[in-house]
Amino acid sequence: MSAPLLWFLLGLVFLFVELMAPTLVLIFFSAGAWVTACAALLDIPPDWQLVLFILVSLLTLLLLRRHLRAVFGGRARRAADADADAQGGHAPDHPLTGRVGVVSKTLRPGEVGEVSIDGSFWRAVAETEIHAGRAVRVLGARPGDALLLRVDAAE
Numbered sequence: 773m774s775a776p777l778l779w780f781l782l783g784l785v786f787l788f789v790e791l792m793a794p795t796l797v798l799i800f801f802s803a804g805a806w807v808t809a810c811a812a813l814l815d816i817p818p819d820w821q822l823v824l825f826i827l828v829s830l831l832t833l834l835l836l837r838r839h840l841r842a843v844f845g846g847r848a849r850r851a852a853d854a855d856a857d858a859q860g861g862h863a864p865d866h867p868l869t870g871r872v873g874v875v876s877k878t879l880r881p882g883e884v885g886e887v888s889i890d891g892s893f894w895r896a897v898a899e900t901e902i903h904a905g906r907a908v909r910v911l912g913a914r915p916g917d918a919l920l921l922r923v924d925a926a927e
Contacts (some may be wrong), residue, residue: 775821779809796841797833846922850854866913868894872926875906879923896921 784807790798808825816824818864818872871889879898887896887908897920902908907926 775812775818777810778824779805779821780782783809787894796837799834800837803832851890865869866910866918866921868910868921869912871910873910873923875904876910877925878902878904879908886919887921894921895919896923898923898925900925 783802785796786802786805789898790796790802793834804827805827807825808821808827811824811908812821868889873887873889873894875896876888876893877886879887879902881899882897883893885902887894887910889910896908897914898908900924902925908923908925911922911924914922
C-alpha cells in the first residue's frame with residue numbers, strides 16, 4: 773500500500789472518530805494526515821512526512837481550535853451581539869424566535885428539557901412545567917447560550 777493512500781486513510785479514520793465523539797481535536801489530525809498525503813505524493817522521505825504531519829496537526833490545532841469552538845458553541849455570535857449593544861444597536865433575535873415546536877422531554881422550571889422543531893431537537897427551558905407532546909412557541913435563546921431555547925406553551 774502506498775504512503776499517500778495510508779495517510780489519506782489515516783485522515784479518514786481521524787475524521788470518523790471525530791464525528792463519533794466531537795471533541796474538535798481529531799479533525800486537526802485529519803487535516804495533518806491529508807496534507808501529509810499530498811506531500812507523500814511528491815516523494816518526501818517518510819521521516820519528513822511524520823514531521824510534517826505533526827507540525828500541520830499541532831499548528832492547525834493551536835491556531836484554529838479556539839476560534840472554531842467559539843463559532844460552533846455560539847460564543848462568536850454572542851460577542852457580535854455584545855458589540856451591537858455597546859454601539860447602541862439591537863442584538864438580533866434567535867432565528868427560531870416565534871417558531872412552534874413540540875416538547876420531546878418534559879420541561880420543568882429550572883431544568884433543561886428538549887423540544888423538536890421541524891425534526892431538529894433543541895435543548896430548552898421554560899418558566900412553567902410543560903409535558904411531552906405539548907406545543908410550544910420559541911421566545912428566543914437564553915442570554916449567554918444561543919443553543920438553549922426559551923419556550924412557552926403555545927395556545
